[in-house]
Amino acid sequence: xxxxxxxxxxxxxxxxxxxxxxxxxxxxxxxxxxxxxxxxxxxxxxxxxxxxxxxxxxxxxxxxxxxxxxxxxxxxxxxxxxxxxxxxxxxxxxxxxxxxxxxxxxxxxxxxxxxxxxxxxxxxxxxxxxxxxxxxxxxxxxxxxxxxxxxxxxxxxxxxxxxxxxxxxxxxxxxxxxxxxxxxxxxxxxxxxxxxxxxxxxxxxxxxxxxxxxxxxxxxxxxxxxxxxxxxxxxxxxxxxxxxxxxxxxxxxxxxxxxxxxxxxxxxxxxxxxxxxxxxxxxxxxxxxxxxxxxxxxxxxxxxxxxxxxxxxxxxxxxxxxxxxxxxxxxxxxxxxxxxxxxxxxxxxxxxxxxxxxxxxxxxxxxxxxxxxxxxxxxxxxxxxxxxxxxxxxxxxxxxxxxxxxxxxxxxxxxxxxxxxxxxxxxxxxxxxxxxxxxxxxxxxxxxxxxxxxxxxxxxxxxxxxxxxxxxxxxxxxxxxxxxxxxxxxxxxxxxxxxxxxxxxxxxxxxxxxxxxxxxxxxxxxxxxxxxxxxxxxxxxxxxxxxxxxxxxxxxxxxxxxxxxxxxxxxxxxxxxxxxxxxxxxxxxxxxxxxxxxxxxxxxxxxxxxxxxxxxxxxxxxxxxxxxxxxxxxxxxxx
Amino acid sequence: xxxxxxxxxxxxxxxxxxxxxxxxxxxxxxxxxxxxxxxxxxxxxxxxxxxxxxxxxxxxxxxxxxxxxxxxxxxxxxxxxxxxxxxxxxxxxxxxxxxxxxxxxxxxxxxxxxxxxxxxxxxxxxxxxxxxxxxxxxxxxxxxxxxxxxxxxxxxxxxxxxxxxxxxxxxxxxxxxxxxxxxxxxxxxxxxxxxxxxxxxxxxxxxxxxxxxxxxxxxxxxxxxxxxxxxxxxxxxxxxxxxxxxxxxx
Numbered sequence: 001x002x003x004x005x006x007x008x009x010x011x012x013x014x015x016x017x018x019x020x021x022x023x024x025x026x027x028x029x030x031x032x033x034x035x036x037x038x039x040x041x042x043x044x045x046x047x048x049x050x051x052x053x054x055x056x057x058x059x060x061x062x063x064x065x066x067x068x069x070x071x072x073x074x075x076x077x078x079x080x081x082x083x084x085x086x087x088x089x090x091x092x093x094x095x096x097x098x099x100x101x102x103x104x105x106x107x108x109x110x111x112x113x114x115x116x117x118x119x120x121x122x123x124x125x126x127x128x129x130x131x132x133x134x135x136x137x138x139x140x141x142x143x144x145x146x147x148x149x150x151x152x153x154x155x156x157x158x159x160x161x162x163x164x165x166x167x168x169x170x171x172x173x174x175x176x177x178x179x180x181x182x183x184x185x186x187x188x189x190x191x192x193x194x195x196x197x198x199x200x201x202x203x204x205x206x207x208x209x210x211x212x213x214x215x216x217x218x219x220x221x222x223x224x225x226x227x228x229x230x231x232x233x234x235x236x237x238x239x240x241x242x243x244x245x246x247x248x249x250x251x252x253x254x255x256x257x258x259x260x261x262x263x264x265x266x267x268x269x270x271x272x273x274x275x276x277x278x279x280x281x282x283x284x285x286x287x288x289x290x291x292x293x294x295x296x297x298x299x300x301x302x303x304x305x306x307x308x309x310x311x312x313x314x315x316x317x318x319x320x321x322x323x324x325x326x327x328x329x330x331x332x333x334x335x336x337x338x339x340x341x342x343x344x345x346x347x348x349x350x351x352x353x354x355x356x357x358x359x360x361x362x363x364x365x366x367x368x369x370x371x372x373x374x375x376x377x378x379x380x381x382x383x384x385x386x387x388x389x390x391x392x393x394x395x396x397x398x399x400x401x402x403x404x405x406x407x408x409x410x411x412x413x414x415x416x417x418x419x420x421x422x423x424x425x426x427x428x429x430x431x432x433x434x435x436x437x438x439x440x441x442x443x444x445x446x447x448x449x450x451x452x453x454x455x456x457x458x459x460x461x462x463x464x465x466x467x468x469x470x471x472x473x474x475x476x477x478x479x480x481x482x483x484x485x486x487x488x489x490x491x492x493x494x495x496x497x498x499x500x501x502x503x504x505x506x507x508x509x510x511x512x513x514x515x516x517x518x519x520x521x522x523x524x525x526x527x528x529x530x531x532x533x534x535x536x537x538x539x540x541x542x543x544x545x546x547x548x549x550x551x552x553x554x555x556x557x558x559x560x561x562x563x564x565x566x567x568x569x570x571x572x573x574x575x576x577x578x579x580x581x582x583x584x585x586x587x588x589x590x591x592x593x594x595x596x597x598x599x600x601x602x603x604x605x606x607x608x609x610x611x612x613x614x615x616x617x618x619x620x621x622x623x624x625x626x627x628x629x630x631x632x633x634x635x636x637x638x639x
Numbered sequence: 640x641x642x643x644x645x646x647x648x649x650x651x652x653x654x655x656x657x658x659x660x661x662x663x664x665x666x667x668x669x670x671x672x673x674x675x676x677x678x679x680x681x682x683x684x685x686x687x688x689x690x691x692x693x694x695x696x697x698x699x700x701x702x703x704x705x706x707x708x709x710x711x712x713x714x715x716x717x718x719x720x721x722x723x724x725x726x727x728x729x730x731x732x733x734x735x736x737x738x739x740x741x742x743x744x745x746x747x748x749x750x751x752x753x754x755x756x757x758x759x760x761x762x763x764x765x766x767x768x769x770x771x772x773x774x775x776x777x778x779x780x781x782x783x784x785x786x787x788x789x790x791x792x793x794x795x796x797x798x799x800x801x802x803x804x805x806x807x808x809x810x811x812x813x814x815x816x817x818x819x820x821x822x823x824x825x826x827x828x829x830x831x832x833x834x835x836x837x838x839x840x841x842x843x844x845x846x847x848x849x850x851x852x853x854x855x856x857x858x859x860x861x862x863x864x865x866x867x868x869x870x871x872x873x874x875x876x877x878x879x880x881x882x883x884x885x886x887x888x889x
Contacts, residue, residue: 053773068694069760071800072702088780124776131776133769133827135792142783160793166701167796174768181764189757212749241696275669278678281698385720388669388728451773499684501677545684550651551750553692554684 002418002622004258005609009113009413014630018117021413025456026463033058034184036462039206039221040064041193041248044073045165045443046426047227048172049450050458055179057455062219063176064188064208066243066556071173074229074241075426075446078165079286080149081157082129082443084122089146093154095119100631102441105151106406106434107583107599108633109261109607111626113413114431121452122444126158128451132171136160150287150331151438162286162378168443172450191217192556194484196224196252196422197470197477203252203422204470205477207484211556214549218472218481223421223458226252227450230405230427232265234564234571235516236508238402239271239284245560249409249428250567257409257417258622259610260430262567263575264406266437266584267517269335271401272386273355277505282401283386285379287439290328290335292363292372293396295319297356301346307357307395318342322595325639333436333517333584334596336400340517343399350397357395364392400517404442406433406584407574410609410624414457415449418611420465423458425449430607435583488548491558496541500557503538507531507561507568515572520588524576528569535565570610570619577621580604594639601633640666640732642675646691647739649748652755656748658737668728672715673698673705675727692751698723700864703799706806707752708739713803713862721801721864741802743811745849756802758848759816765844766837767820769829782828789827796823797865804859804867810851815859817845818875819867825878835882842879 010017010024028036036059040051043065055061065073085098098119103110126144130136136158137145146155160167179185188208195207197218205220231246232238253259270285296315303310319338320327330338339356342348349355364372369392373380380391387397408430415423415431426446433441470476510530514523538561546552580600581590590598606623613620641664649656663682666675673695680690696704700721707722709715715725730736738752746754784792796819804815821838824830830837846852853872860869 049773056772067696067702067704068756069703069800071760072696072704074697074702077697077699077701086779124774126779127776128771128773130779130782131769131771131829133792133824133829135789135796135823135827138784138786138789140786142785143780160796163701163797166799167793170796174763175771175773177760177764178768178770181766187760189760241702242698243696276667278667278670278674280671280674280677283699385724386671386726388726455773497685499681501681543684545687546689551692551753554680554690 002258002609002611004418005410005622005624007111007113007412007624009111014112014116017113018120022456025460028459028463030058034060036060036223036467037062037221038223038225038458039219040225040227041206042073042227042229042428043070043173043176043187044075044227044229044426045169045172045446046428046450047073047225048169048176049447050225050227050425050454051185052172052175052179053451053455054458055182055184057459058184061179061185062188062221063185064191064193064206066190066192066211068189070176070187070189071170073169074244075169075443076166077241078443079162079284081147081159081164081440082125082168083149083156083440084126084158084444085119085156086123086126088144089155091154093156097154098122098156101152102432102438103434103631105436105438107436107597107636108434108601108605108628108631109582109626110432110434112628112630117453118432118445118448121448124452125444125447129168129171132175134160134167134171149439157440165443168447172447193228193248194251194559195480196255197480198255198419199470199474199476201256202420202465202468204468205472207477207480209484212551214547214552216481216484218477220468220470220472220477222462222468223423225423225425225454225458226409226428227425228428230408231567232402232405234507234568235402235511236504237274237279237282239268239282242281245563246567247560247563250563252409252417252419252422254612255419256612257419257422259407259570260410260607261407261574262571262610263515263578263585264435264583265402266332266404266406267336267400268403269332269339269400270358270398272383273350273397273399274352276351284401284403285383285396285398287332289358289376289379292375293328293358293360294362295328295356295358297342297347297349307349307359316342316347323639333586336517337586339400355397355399358398359395360391361395404437406430406435406437410607414460415453416457416461421461421468423454425454435585487559488555491542491544491555491562492548494539494542494544496543498541498543500542500544500554500561503534503542504561504564507534507565510534511568511571515575518586518588519575521576524572527572528576531565531568531572538562538565573619574608574610578604578608596636599633599635605633640668640727642666642730643735644679645735645737646751648691648751650750652747652749666727668726670727671698671723672725672727673723692753694753695723700724701799703801706741706801706803708741708806710737713741713806714864719864719866741806743805743850745811745813746802746805758850759800759802759813761848762813762817762841762844763820766833766840767824769824770833784828792823792826795819795826795867795871798867799865801864803862803864805850807858807862808851809856809858810854812853813845813850814853814872814875815863815867815869817841818871821875821878822871825874834878835885838875838878839882839886
């Protein structure tokens with residue numbers, strides 16, 4: 001175990017760990033706060049809430065985002081809701097129950113102390129968002145409404161129609177805007193972090209590129225907060241926004257921040273399938289549809305008849321067949337894998353053959369079209385808009401898609417990485433969801449980190465470590481800047497015969513095939529052979545048009561894809577070394593007789609923590625052992 | 640299907656722009672409009688030409704990043720739809736489409752179809768928030784909010800800040816955008832203390848950015864991908880008049 005991996009959570013009763021840790025934290029005198037600069041990368045829920053809160057405390061904040069406005073970060077696309085243990089429904093919810101559900105939902109691969117804290121502050125988040133004016137759904141009496149979500153038997157999800165992420169992000173963005181007006185926060189939109197600057201194992205600043213002028217700039221700070229999101233776009237096709245990337249995290253990894261559980265990637269079962277090779281992204285359809293829809297494929301391989309012409313006895317309702325007890329309502333990971341199995345066997349539907357039917361005809365017959373419209377009208381409308389098909393008349397086609405990454409940069413209990421002064425928040429860190437995230441928990445975690453953890457733990461670091469003495473003219477800044485410029489020059493000078501996207505798609509196909517919903521040793525070894533080949537071809541044959549001194553979207557993409565091409569190897573390596581199945585990580589060699597995950601708590605009840613060892617040497621795998629004092633690990637079954 | 644595109648090309652903020660014509664002959668009707676442009680850009684890249692720059696991100700109609708004019712209509716011909724959710728099946732085979740960036744004094748062109756919309760951020764910074772520090776919030780259920788009030792506030796809060804309303808307005812006014820935020824916060828009980836100051840400050844910021852005034856054309860509502868109603872502009876105007884009366888009295 002590396003010296004650097006220490007979770008630093010206090011011992012003792014879990015209920016008071018956070019309170020005790022907070023009391024240990026040192027404080028910064030109000031008049032000294034403005035002398036500290038905090039650099040925040042990303043303006044999603046975690047970044048915007050951290051920046052606004054630290055700005056309110058009086059620190060000087062610089063926020064960087066690649067979009068033209070901080071309001072557009074991809075948190076905005078979250079649909080379902082945000083969990084909190086308010087127990088407003090009197091259904092016996094509690095902080096402990098939210099904690100328990102999250103640890104269990106993560107298949108016992110998360111750190112108990114962090115998850116408990118998350119559950120504790122969940123209630124403060126709702127208070128804060130309501131005070132900001134977030135228009136949450138209400139009951140007729142004016143109190144807040146809740147709905148149910150997967151993985152829980154209580155109703156604890158707060159929501160604003162199907163746009164909860166948008167409303168929470170706008171709340172944080174508005175708090176951030178207020179700090180811009182107050183002069184504590186400066187936002188750098190259309191500016192991308194291209195490297196982290198580290199001096200004596202302390203993060204002291206970043207190298208960034210102005211995406212309009214191409215200017216490379218050096219920014220020094222006393223602390224750097226990475227809130228740059230997840231790496232789902234490594235698969236090319238995902239539900240992420242097109243610009244989502246892992247470069248800030250990956251560059252930090254190369255500078256000494258350890259990376260935890262990269263193979264924990266979540267694949268959501270109900271997305272609109274790929275319709276052609278021009279496809280640029282995938283759109284999620286809420287999994288609530290499986291309450292009334294029946295999933296099936298034709299029994300005959302390659303059956304191209306329209307669904308309405310396939311008679312009942314020639315349909316395979318494979319979820320009902322394989323999981324008679326749960327049927328169409330098996331959890332996300334199980335539903336996704338089952339769809340892959342039938343499509344791989346040649347039963348898939350649609351032009352590409354990678355789709356299954358989600359059929360509402362029986363529900364419509366039983367309940368009437370009007371009831372179905374009331375329940376799912378907006379989703380049916382969105383489906384029709386995208387596919388041009390009317391799901392009231394013909395079954396929907398769905399297929400799983402990459403949605404969220406539980407893995408991320410390793411952080412301790414204070415959310416600090418293995419580089420001093422480099423904090424990581426939101427989806428970019430690994431901390432709370434283990435091997436599988438429950439619905440409506442991503443928004444909760446992003447805001448918990450930003451509103452209620454970093455505003456205490458960052459000042460503690462500043463009070464302890466003091467000012468960074470670094471200036472943007474230090475040799476470390478200048479050499480990092482030179483490396484960034486050299487890399488850009490190199491990308492532009494190759495002038496090969498293939499576009500950036502063609503490499504990205506190729507990488508995505510390899511990952512999807514070998515490191516997607518189901519993985520095995522042979523496939524992962526094949527991927528580990530293929531990825532370096534694609535990377536070599538990229539650096540030999542990519543064509544990046546335009547120049548470095550203007551807005552150049554191809555160049556932006558090229559840099560991100562170059563990083564994905566390195567990171568993909570770590571993903572596969574981690575999946576290969578974790579010789580068990582847990583949550584979203586399904587290794588075909590390790591399954592129960594019923595085809596479910598077989599966890600190996602004896603050998604793998606730990607977080608895999610990877611250390612960069614240079615381009616020539618494989619990364620080093622460390623472990624953070626997980627202790628379960630409050631939630632005893634058990635096996636899940638859905639038969 | 641075959642599509643002919645006339646696209647506005649402009650190197651930089653300072654450079655003069657021009658239209659370029661491109662023909663695509665194998666457009667799939669299931670493509671989104673932006674995927675069709677992806678295909679064009681792959682082609683241009685391989686021909687050694689510069690791809691067309693356009694803003695986009697989430698591609699599911701919520702981030703507000705995408706937006707330009709198709710044959711003079713912001714976000715194209717489909718009602719209540721962002722460009723990224725507009726699909727090619729809504730166009731005829733052989734259609735000729737002219738693509739132009741948002742045209743407004745407050746939105747200078749950065750490159751091709753990309754404009755600078757930071758003026759909208761500055762309108763929000765002028766007062767489009769509720770001043771509550773993290774940690775000082777009361778218990779969430781302490782202020783009941785009638786269901787229909789919350790729903791109405793949500794109708795306004797659904798604005799994605801894309802700027803189509805400005806592009807469609809003959810005066811290049813940002814009134815619908817500003818009214819949406821003023822109304823969202825002005826409807827919620829939490830937004831009452833700053834309500835009169837907020838509307839005044841945001842309107843002043845809107846004017847200072849070079850947006851025009853509202854003269855009730857209603858073009859904004861017609862192109863708004865979230866179909867936000869001009870009723871909120873009326874609400875803003877009422878608040879603005881009240882603020883003039885109330886604030887001068889103090």
